[in-house]
Amino acid sequence: MHFASDNAGPAHPAILEALSAANDGYALGYGNDPLSEAVRETVREVFEAPEAAVHLVPTGTAANALILGTMARPVQTIYCTEMSHINVDECNAPEFYSGGAKLTLIETESARMRPEPLARAMETASGNVHAAQPGPVSITTVTERGTLYDLDEIRALADIAHGHGQRLHLDGARFANAAVALGCSAAEMTWKAGVDAVSFGGTKNGCLGVEACVVFDPDLSWEVQLRRKRGGHLFSKYRYLAAQMGAYLEGALWRDLATRANAAMAHLYAGLRGAGLGDTVLYPPAANLLYMRWPRALHQRVLGAGAVYYIEEGALDGDDPDEILTGRLVTNWATTEAEVDGFLALLQPAVAAR
């Protein structure tokens, strides 16, 4: 009953097997080996983008910061949302990699950036020498609250960014979960909707630690590579990043794993509604992530019984059993139906007492 994060789950066996398979004799370092070249090509095929720059890094923060740092000039501001990972969970990585660009927080609806305030903010800053100038726009889907952008919404934001000569970045830490939820292809969710670069996540969805920076304008490729090296993210034994990403894409494993995680969440959400807790859920979960607002006593009971998840707002310790605390549940590819059912069973007495 471990719902703390999709990064707390294990790697898929196929990923580990690929590491062993890659561990055969010598291979030139830094991505100059045949496996690495083949995997870059596979990523381009998955994205139907034969010219795209594909550069692997070990973490999502690295992918986001590297792409945004390449796209944003230090006199600019990056547009994102208040709850975005780049704003609250990267300890100033975007500021660092961009050389001191600012983040401007745009209003949201269900954790999705709204187009009107974005348009207004970009318009206001533009051409005023005292103000940070409009820079790239960064969105996340699956969002940090478990919701999704549909493709038209992505396109609307892309159009605004492009109208100011700026680019749209997609933080795809849970890219696979979003794509299977939407039932769309990698291309449809990115460049066909106006996305200029994506942090294509593998780590949360069954890899050990690999993300692909996929940048659709090949003119940025060399700069991304130099900045990756400067950030300390160019692996000498690059084949072990490539092997993970290759196995992840092989036979659409990435979609299969996300399908499992999303199904586990659907099962969990159905159970919550069945238990009469549907109205405690912040947003209906579109993929594998859910926020719920429960009284302290319920959290204490469930966590005390062995479930694992994070309290996002409020303190578990406290006197008032009725105070509402916000918790977060995340499923992953390895979450079993039994785990979910076990979790739901913990709710029964508490629900009865509600």
Place this chain on the structure above:
Amino acid sequence: MHFASDNAGPAHPAILEALSAANDGYALGYGNDPLSEAVRETVREVFEAPEAAVHLVPTGTAANALILGTMARPVQTIYCTEMSHINVDECNAPEFYSGGAKLTLIETESARMRPEPLARAMETASGNVHAAQPGPVSITTVTERGTLYDLDEIRALADIAHGHGQRLHLDGARFANAAVALGCSAAEMTWKAGVDAVSFGGTKNGCLGVEACVVFDPDLSWEVQLRRKRGGHLFSKYRYLAAQMGAYLEGALWRDLATRANAAMAHLYAGLRGAGLGDTVLYPPAANLLYMRWPRALHQRVLGAGAVYYIEEGALDGDDPDEILTGRLVTNWATTEAEVDGFLALLQPAVAAR
């Protein structure tokens, strides 16, 4: 016959097995799991430094830049050597992580920083508001030319740094190779000789990709952690870094692997001397790295016959068969005697023609 780099060799099987063993069920992310805690403790034991901060990162550039960036203020200069990895092979990573500190290049003897010019440089800069102020000193052993500092030489540099209130950093990308060559312990080669922080390398010596930042002043630990996160180097699935480092230290595997690599180089060097090529070697190899100055024709013959190594100075293509080009040979834990012998055999006709 692959002598391009120790990072071109495979990972040791024990490292891969440790990854599989760690891949069991759930583990809290970001190093908050029992395995990660245990491995940090093991590193401290190996270094006989119960208070040391131990933070894992995936690359040597990350380890160096993170430590130096924490130690150096942006108005300072970092002292290193002209051929140091941080100067020529990290695409401005130290400048990046330090927020724009300068590198000042100190004269060398056999690729080792000389103490007198270091003392002079630190003295000159100190207290002059127009000049970058003295910052940390960074040395590498095994050096980038395959030589070693003995412990007294490290101590002399440490004393100079400390005399200016600054710290000494050791780039230990080939730490194990140096330690077994000197026959000394990890503690003797570091804090007992005045080293304040070390990039303790695993990648080149049989791991997939892991280095430990070992910082002996625990007061720096939190700042290193924050800057690691900011650099995108805090792994969510940290257990896979920890597993590698744990297996690397288990049963002194790290020393065994380095002993093998050094022995292979000793065999290679003996063969070169036997072939009358001893005087073409730039510095007698103290560990697993050697530079040699050969005529173009000899390089062409040997590389044409299937040996793999880098030409460090000069262009392989060229008209003059007698022009001297500098090459570099590196052995690794997996280098076999047969490989070395095969390589030496290639030299015979060329040597005869010399």
Place this chain on the structure above:
Amino acid sequence: MHFASDNAGPAHPAILEALSAANDGYALGYGNDPLSEAVRETVREVFEAPEAAVHLVPTGTAANALILGTMARPVQTIYCTEMSHINVDECNAPEFYSGGAKLTLIETESARMRPEPLARAMETASGNVHAAQPGPVSITTVTERGTLYDLDEIRALADIAHGHGQRLHLDGARFANAAVALGCSAAEMTWKAGVDAVSFGGTKNGCLGVEACVVFDPDLSWEVQLRRKRGGHLFSKYRYLAAQMGAYLEGALWRDLATRANAAMAHLYAGLRGAGLGDTVLYPPAANLLYMRWPRALHQRVLGAGAVYYIEEGALDGDDPDEILTGRLVTNWATTEAEVDGFLALLQPAVAAR
């Protein structure tokens, strides 16, 4: 009728005379001359702070960024308000000088930072490795909307900052206007109320271009000096900065000039109320700055008649004569009663038509 900004007004003659007086023969550069030393001492006396570090720079942005950049580490966030000069009018200078720290915007009341949300924000960020850590707090008085903090309000914010081991910075671009409005001394408005460093403005109040960084902790002095040099703000002919500041403080000229500017605004505000426009004023002006919300037609008429001021929100060109646009009026030491009366006269027909 020029109310665009207090930096659009002329310098006071005494400032220019001081430049001429200082232009006599040789003086060592970079502040190492007797006049510069004497002026630093005078600033310390005015602030009743015999140990304070006093360093002159030519602009307010330089003073703010230099102080905040010295106080904030790159892994931290600086707390300020949405409308603060450092957030909207310095093109990322604080981010630049701090090496990539973030700005976190705290809720306001009448453009003054509120203490509760500040306390909450600092508490939340503290100790979470994923989040930018609490850094210095920066406030402005006279605020960017013309209001004032009283001394207790400053103290409350200082206590919160100090409770997290952080410092409080005061952007005093209009320090003199605030001090005379409150009727308090420089010391009372700063260190006696918990302020750790102040950008003490001279430029807007009758100088050509000089601000003093006054930092009450002398341990920061050397770092400020080094960073000032690194920012290109250490004047070689420093005596011309010192001469301005010396004349500005001589005989409390700084307070006299601010008194004049504030009086002109009081006269203007009285006139607006007399004309029935009191309710169009956003906040009653405490010093020399006022925001007013007028219909487009009124702005067009007044500006068309030769008055000069900025429209802060909305576009002067537009079809709807009744649309409300926000304008800003600023008086300065040289504003005459006749100018104000002339301006008020322009309002009459428009007011009649209201």
Place this chain on the structure above:
Amino acid sequence: MHFASDNAGPAHPAILEALSAANDGYALGYGNDPLSEAVRETVREVFEAPEAAVHLVPTGTAANALILGTMARPVQTIYCTEMSHINVDECNAPEFYSGGAKLTLIETESARMRPEPLARAMETASGNVHAAQPGPVSITTVTERGTLYDLDEIRALADIAHGHGQRLHLDGARFANAAVALGCSAAEMTWKAGVDAVSFGGTKNGCLGVEACVVFDPDLSWEVQLRRKRGGHLFSKYRYLAAQMGAYLEGALWRDLATRANAAMAHLYAGLRGAGLGDTVLYPPAANLLYMRWPRALHQRVLGAGAVYYIEEGALDGDDPDEILTGRLVTNWATTEAEVDGFLALLQPAVAAR
């Protein structure tokens, strides 16, 4: 007898008069006033460059760092000389403004950068992802040792930079002294010789504090302006920078003042030769700067008698009267023949004792 620096001398009266003349009534801030526009146009005329971007800043370090920071990407290296002001006298300002670019020191002859090692360095770094990439080239004339580049030498360096797609920057802190010494125009010494941007100095040659960033590619203008603001160098009361620069150029005052300074140095150098000290001069002074190597006893006598100049190498206090210390003499527009003669007179007894 003050030869410490040309920045220790007074401002020319015409500059101060221009400040008073500019201090008339209101003027829009930040360079948006008619005087500022007119002065920008005058600079363009002096440089025969109708499209050039002209942006004023108060110090030479600001001008250099702003231009180089705009031209250099953070993954690049800036090529300069060991003794260049940007390397030894700006406390990492170029590193700061470029976001962490490196400085690579190119060999010199008489303090002038040599073309062959520059070509070699740019060639070596190019296209290697591990190395800082070739960036702009920065030279100084009058050099930091008082020598000059002739126009062909500038052109040769420009060609190498341009051949790598990079730009050539000229640190013209003593631009006027160089131009009159060469007898060439501002255009001939810059864009006609391949220079892409110049820090055109006013401060050392009779202004209070003003330098013009003259960038011949107008496409860089907006970025320079934004970075100037970000650096805190956009003056609100810009008219006082403009007034200085306007007076400096009016009637070729800049050339007259430099002619005086150079003539004073010529007189001084002639006196040194006449006193038999010609061979103690490091390089024959081409403009207004001279280094001389004298025994400690001579320095002590001359300085003790009231002359003022800096010892650049060695310590004045010391036991050995015969130890050679390097001193520096600088003349400025206000240096009188009497001052020089008085200085030369001080040498007589010492020379006799030599």
